[in-house]
Amino acid sequence: MSLPRFTYSSLRLLFVPAALALSACPFPKVLGDGPAAADTDTDTSSGTMPTTGDEPPRVCDNPAYACSQPPDCEYWKCGALGSPFDADGCLRQNCEDTPCAADEICYGVGNTNDCPIGPEGCTEDPQTATCTCELASNCSTGHCIPADEGPPVECPLITDEAECKAECSEWYPGIGFWRVDENDECVQDEAAPRCLWFPGDAWGGTATPGSFYEKATGLATMFGTDWFVPPHGWGDCGDADAPPACKCVGFCSQQQGFVAEVLENDLPCDDVSDCVLADAVCFSENTCGSVGVHKDNVDTWNGAHSDLQALGCCEGADPCGATLACEDQRCVALFP
Numbered sequence: 001m002s003l004p005r006f007t008y009s010s011l012r013l014l015f016v017p018a019a020l021a022l023s024a025c026p027f028p029k030v031l032g033d034g035p036a037a038a039d040t041d042t043d044t045s046s047g048t049m050p051t052t053g054d055e056p057p058r059v060c061d062n063p064a065y066a067c068s069q070p071p072d073c074e075y076w077k078c079g080a081l082g083s084p085f086d087a088d089g090c091l092r093q094n095c096e097d098t099p100c101a102a103d104e105i106c107y108g109v110g111n112t113n114d115c116p117i118g119p120e121g122c123t124e125d126p127q128t129a130t131c132t133c134e135l136a137s138n139c140s141t142g143h144c145i146p147a148d149e150g151p152p153v154e155c156p157l158i159t160d161e162a163e164c165k166a167e168c169s170e171w172y173p174g175i176g177f178w179r180v181d182e183n184d185e186c187v188q189d190e191a192a193p194r195c196l197w198f199p200g201d202a203w204g205g206t207a208t209p210g211s212f213y214e215k216a217t218g219l220a221t222m223f224g225t226d227w228f229v230p231p232h233g234w235g236d237c238g239d240a241d242a243p244p245a246c247k248c249v250g251f252c253s254q255q256q257g258f259v260a261e262v263l264e265n266d267l268p269c270d271d272v273s274d275c276v277l278a279d280a281v282c283f284s285e286n287t288c289g290s291v292g293v294h295k296d297n298v299d300t301w302n303g304a305h306s307d308l309q310a311l312g313c314c315e316g317a318d319p320c321g322a323t324l325a326c327e328d329q330r331c332v333a334l335f336p
Contacts, residue, residue, distance in 0.1 A: 060090030064121040067131035076118075081145055082109050084118040092143035094120060100144035105232060107145045108200030117141045142200075155197035156216075156233055164195035169203060169231065171195055177219035178248035186248035189219070196231035204228060211237035211249040220245035252313035256284045259304045266301075267294035268329035275324045275331035280305060282314035289319030292331035 070089035071078065079087030086092055095106035109117060117140060122133040155168035164171040174191030181187045194214075210226025212234050213219065220237060230236055237246035247253060260283075269275050276295045280286040282305055293301045308314055322333040 060088065062091050062093060064094070065091035067122045067124040068129075069124075069131055081107055081149070084109075084120075084141075084143060086145075091119065091122065092145065095142045095144050103147050104144040105147050105199050106142045108142045108203075108229065109140060155195045158195040159193060161193075168195050168197040170198075175221050177214070177217075177221050178245050179219050180244040180248065184244075186245075186253075188248075196234075198227075199229065199232050209251070211246060211253075213237055213243055213246055218243040218245055220249045222249045252308075252311070252315070255308055255311055255313045256315065259283055259308060260285055262297075262301055262304045263291060263293065266331060267297045269294055269326040269331050270329070272324050272326045272331075275326055277322060277324060277333060278302060278305070279319075281316045281318060282308035284315040286316045288322060288333070288335045289317055290322040290333045292322075292324050292333040294331050 071085050071091075073079075073085065073089055076085050077083045078085040078089050084092055093100065093104075100106050117136045117138065119133040120136045120141070122131050124131045155164065158164045158168065161171045161173065172194045175194050176191045177189045179187055179189060205225045205227040207224075208226050209222050209224060211220060211222045212227070212230050213221075213236075215233050215235055220243065227236075235242060237250060263283075267274075274294055274296075275292050276298050277290050278293045278298055278301050279289070280291040281289045283291065291301070320335060322335050325332050325334050
């Protein structure tokens with residue numbers, strides 16, 4: 001079945017197909033306020049609404065809105081973030097399949113109680129001066145809005161909980177951020193508050209932890225929700241261009257941290273006879289495939305290291321030969 005459509009013209013005529021007439025969604029009878037006329041003859045000399053085969057003058061540059069009449073901005077709330085039309089009455093660029101410009105962001109709109117969500121394109125018949133608009137076939141969409149418009153700019157600067165909840169999406173009183181220091185070590189900074197704004201009128205994700213990074217700082221953290229679309233100004237640690245700090249967070253990072261604690265809490269040695277070489281090809285802090293551990297603690301180590309492989313968190317190096325030593329009562333592996 002074809003998509004529902006609505007039409008309007010300079011003669012203020014409306015043609016509503018049955019598919020739209022039966023819809024529970026109200027749409028304005030006239031999308032734009034074209035000039036009225038007493039009969040069906042259009043005066044082409046006025047230049048207001050051409051009736052020749054020439055391309056009619058457009059309201060805006062978006063090729064998806066090829067009509068010479070502006071929309072009914074009072075009905076469509078032109079300029080509102082969720083409106084399909086900007087403040088000038090131009091149909092916003094759809095961003096579900098096409099990226100927005102560098103100075104824009106993609107704003108998601110979804111409302112199952114108001115379907116279809118709005119027009120996705122309009123064309124005008126120059127012979128009849130009729131503008132026909134195709135409605136979106138689903139209950140959600142995404143369109144481009146200026147990046148400097150409203151909450152995207154203000155929310156990251158807000159440090160007051162009440163103000164954040166009134167103007168933005170979510171308030172986090174303390175986020176534990178991770179960074180990588182000059183020694184390539186993961187360091188967790190003191191928790192800091194953040195006010196988040198999600199680019200849409202609804203947001204969410206799976207009820208599993210998800211790791212994300214703040215684009216402005218490169219700091220990474222883990223949220224209790226694996227967001228489908230990250231907050232504005234944030235990126236997913238699974239992105240190809242994710243910063244180094246992302247290696248500090250996530251499920252596998254936690255598992256690697258647990259294995260590092262097993263090694264850190266190893267039993268003290270009196271001499272090298274207390275030590276054994278153990279497999280460590282999955283341990284991220286190992287550079288040559290082996291570690292030195294106390295012989296009475298090797299089973300604990302082997303169990304923790306095996307879990308890394310079983311959980312798909314193997315991030316170590318191939319063996320390259322090692323010898324054992326007991327240094328400062330610690331079993332260590334020495335490499336050539």
